[in-house]
Amino acid sequence: MSEPLPLVDAHHHVWDLDRRPQPWLDEPGHEPIRRSHGIEDLRRAADRPLAGRRLTSTVVVQCVTSVAETAELLDLAAQDPLVGAVVGWADLASPAVGDVLDELRSKPGGGYLRALRHLVQGESDPEWLQQPSVERGLRAVQHRGLGYDVLIRSHQFDQATRLAQRFPDLPLVLDHAGKPPIGQPAFSDWVRKVRVLAGHPQVRCKVSGLITEADHRTWTTDDIRPVWDVLLTAFGPERLMFGSDWPVCVLAGGWSRWAATVEHLLDDCSPHERDAVLCETATAFYRLSDHQNQK
Structure with missing residues (x-):
């Protein structure tokens, strides 16, 4: 019998509220996920196969601006075979x-530790990523062979594009496709x-976080497909990666429903494109194969 094909979840979170508060969970609408969530x-939650694949590796991503949280995520990666990489946080302006x-x-x-991320989506400065102190920090990231996860909202694309222009050798991944305004005139x-x-x-680009940008209760695959079509044409499958954004995705249907949606979106793709x-x-961006034989 052949080995099952691997599935990587390139974006998920864990948190223990007894150990570290998550103030953003106090915002209205987050009640369904306002509890601790661990790797187990x-x-x-990931009990549904996606295109015949079951989850084999994940990338856990920081939630709060805390070096201590990043250290905890690295410890989790060292202990749990499911976690293949960590996207952490450090003060880039320091x-x-x-x-x-x-x-x-x-x-x-x-x-x-394979990449850094900052919550740029919450920064009011339209040139935050171009601040000299931040660019100095990004050069430190690049010098250490790390990548950078770009977390922006749709109105912040200009500074993300300037980042790409000014750092052509820094590996970048756009989280949640830049949070497209699904079904809105700004699309x-x-x-x-x-x-x-x-x-x-x-x-x-991560194909993740899209269902929470749509109507949480009424969205369908047809609402997501226009975003997918643009991403597939713009990036090509070889530059797209599936991410669940679990447990945030629970707000709009959960891991299995999102996986089923991605499976439908991939219907017209070749096996090679699905594999990408x-x-x-x-796997390539986060160098997941570096440790697959060490756990």
């Missing part, structure tokens, strides 16, 4: 960011800007 909860990154990478599990502006960003070859979206793009 993800295993139970002159000491390089030292912080070196300390994180020296900890148990430090080798699983056409998102289409134009995501195509411009996709013109930079070092940029990848569901495994190979994330």
Whole structure:
């Protein structure tokens, strides 16, 4: 019998509210996920095969601006075989960011740190990513062979594009496709800007977080398909990666419903293209194969 094909979830979160508060969960509408979520909860949630594949590796992503949280995620990666990489946080604007990154990478599990992320979506400065102190921090990230997860809202594409222009050798991945305004008049502006960003070859894109940008209760695959069609044309399957955004996706249907939707979106893709979206793009970007034989 042949080995089952691998499935990588390139974007999920865990948190323990007894250990670390998550203030963003206090916002209205987050009641269904306002509890602790661990890696075993993800295993139970990811019970539906996607295109015949079952979950084999994940990328866990920071939630709060905390170096301590990142250290905890690295420890989780060292202990749990499902976690293949960590997207952490460090203060990019700090002159000491390089030292912080070196300390994180020296900890148990430090080798699983593969990228950094900042909650740019919450920054009011339209040129936050171009601040000299931030660019200095991004050079420290690049110098250490790490990537950068770009978390923006649809109105912030201009600074993401300038980032790609100014750092052509920094691997970038656009989280949640830049949070497209699904079903809104501004969607056409998102289409134009995501195509411009996709013109930079070092940029990848996560097919994740889309159902929470649609109506949480009434969305259908038809609502998501226009976003998918644009991403597939702009990036090509070799630069797209599946992500669940679990447990946030629970707000709009959960892991299994999102997986079923992605399976439908992939119907017209070749086996090679499905493999790229569901495994190979994330494996290459986050270097998941570096540790697959060490656990």
